[in-house]
Amino acid sequence: MPPVPTDSVDAAGGSVSVNAPASSRRRRAVGWSQRLRSAGPIAGLVLLCIAGTLLNPDFATWDNAMNVLTRTAFIGIIAVGMSFVIISGGIDLSVGSMAALIAGSVILVMNWVAPHVGSPLVAVLLGMVVALVLGAAFGLAHGLLITRGRIEPFIVTLGTLGIFRAYLTYFANGGAITLDNALADVYGPVYYGSVLGIPIPIGVFGAMALAGGFLLNRTRYGRYVQAIGSNEHVARYAAVAVDRIKILTYMLLGGCVAVATLLYVPRLGSASPTTGLLWELEAIAAVIVGGTALKGGEGRILGTVVGAILLSVISNILNLTSIISVYLNAAVQGFVIIIVAFLQRGRR
């Protein structure tokens, strides 16, 4: 029942029907520009792959593709979590240091537990649990400092960026923490193994990206994350538990860092003060290249995945060809980031 029995329904109905042609035209226009935007990173990736294939036939091989994707997996998984933080209007600069500290802690725990329980497998599993707990705990600490402590996320995570890495350096005594050989044999397949021809890191990356996309677009939590990033005040007034959602978002990222670290540790079997160096920048770059606005509110997980792959394809192509020096890898990535930001600058 409308508030005003006749007038307003007439007016509403009239306005809809009168403007029907204009509206469908407009909707198509909106759809186009949106599709173009989400297609942008994908188109870039496709062009890059074509270029790579033309430059070096080795590029378009299955082995190379798996190689690139496996190396993308670490940053990619962190970038999925980072997407949530950035869409909610936050940032986390500490993920590289966090990965290093988790890696070191996990190795220490595994080495220490193994002789006590006797089974390397149990030790490895226990280490994995510790990693996830640590990641969530670090995220919880970030979230509490940001919400209850009312400190800017930039500052909180700038602080922990230093803290996490310093503790790893301290535990490692300035050197490296190395996984015992017996454990490395059991743990190795997590990085080197594959299921149905797909390396495990790629499978985990794919699964986490799918879950992330689902979480962002099809759950209340995801909707609240977008609402908070779009306008925190409106969300708070609309009875959204803003603090809880934000804390969960940082915990989710901590969990993603833990998973990425668990995949990374068996690759070298050690952690050192250079582990995970600059990962935070690579993860943030992947999110931004994927089309998520740094000030929050809007973003897509698929975009982030494509962004992460695009950045590692660039370095792969530079490695395989000699047109541009490998030393300029970071420069090329930097140009890409700026170009993407330039193309998206019209967006609000």
Place this chain on the structure above:
Amino acid sequence: MSLHVRFDAISKNFGPVQVLHGVSFELQPGRLVGLLGENGAGKSTLVKILAGYERMTGGSLAVDGIVRQFAGSRDAEEAGIVLIHQEFNLAEDLTVAQNIFLGRELQRGWMLDDAAMRSAAREALQLVGLEIDPDTRARDLIVAEKQLVEIAKALSRKARLLVMDEPTATLTPTETERLFGVIGQLRSQGVTIVYISHKLDEVERISDDIVVMRDGRFVMRGPTQQFTRHQMANLMVGRELSDMFPPKQPPIDAAPLLTVANLSVPGWARGVTFDLRAGEILGFAGLVGAGRTELFEGLLGLRPRSGGEVRLGGERVVFRNPKDAARRGLTYLSEDRKGCGLHMRLSLEDNLTLMDLDRHARPWLDGRSQRAALIRAIEDFGIRTRDLDGRAGELSGGNQQKLAMAKVLQPRPRVVVLDEPTRGVDVGAKRDIYFLIQRLAAQGLGAIVVSSELMELIGLCHRVVVMRAGAVQAILAADQLTEEELIAHATGTH
């Protein structure tokens, strides 16, 4: 000093949407024109073209007989045309003096001449009767002061034609009086003034002529005295508005649905006591700064509160945050639509269902169920939209407000607090909103309406709580509701 403007067949398109269709009329030098029209009638767009903020798509604009196309607002200001926006354009972190001279700072050599700007600012502030230090930061001003600073800024630009877009939307009656004094003074100095307002009583009082626009077209102009408010309203909406307010129906239940006893919000409200029955519409009157909004923000847990007991449906409740309140059956519509009410960049659906996502998540969000809710809300609340897939920011003000109301009513609360539910809303939408509130109350909802519009409180409410300086000054029953009575209590002159 006066300025003559002639609009000739002005049209304007935003993409495929035409918002002005060949508007032609003249502004006589030294006259005060009340520009009337519903939201979306094109008034704001027209004056933005006049003041150089928008460019016309067709037609021409002549100032003192010379055809002009302003390149920007600076260009228009040099011609003496200044627009005071509906939303303020003050840089919050700058001082009043810095704001007044923003973009045309006085310099001595290559250095800023702060002393000169400060004294010039003080003079401009005196003209508008505002006694504040020019070194006050804009963010420390109350809304009414910001409005007056905007006017001072315009005056210091030597305006010969001043356009004011809804200048009193946020002012109390006293402040409105002060503004009218300033306007009268300007007019006596020969400044041509265009005054846009939804408040017909104001237009009736201060304007020489009225110009009515509807759906992007010029409808008519004429001397103000020849029209009654009723005729003006009819011209704006293009149909007979027999009465703005629904007939009052008595509240359903005698037992109080919500009782608030001795609630205090430090710095804003102290010892506030009132009750609300099911089916009752309870008004809250008071000047800006009387603590009405802050009282309810405290009630919802958005501000710290001290002491007080709140009972909802007989049960003692303490709301820690709006989520808590919503779960218990109380929701709040903020007076600040853009800042706290709607996500302008999100879709209509996402806005509508945000407070009630539990119902659309089973457990995954169901797009069809959300779309169905939107279609139902569009019908129930009379929301006019061209595009179901559009964003909230693309709706007109009145329709945004209806969407915001629909949103806070989605969780089916027992009590709803509506803070300035018709701010910046046209006559037709206002009437829709009044009937809607009445209908919801008749179904047993307890409604609290915080408003600065006295006519609205008188026409709509069963009882009105008048607040002054954070305390309840009086609670008036329906038979005591007159403008004089409300103003007397609100200003403490009863």
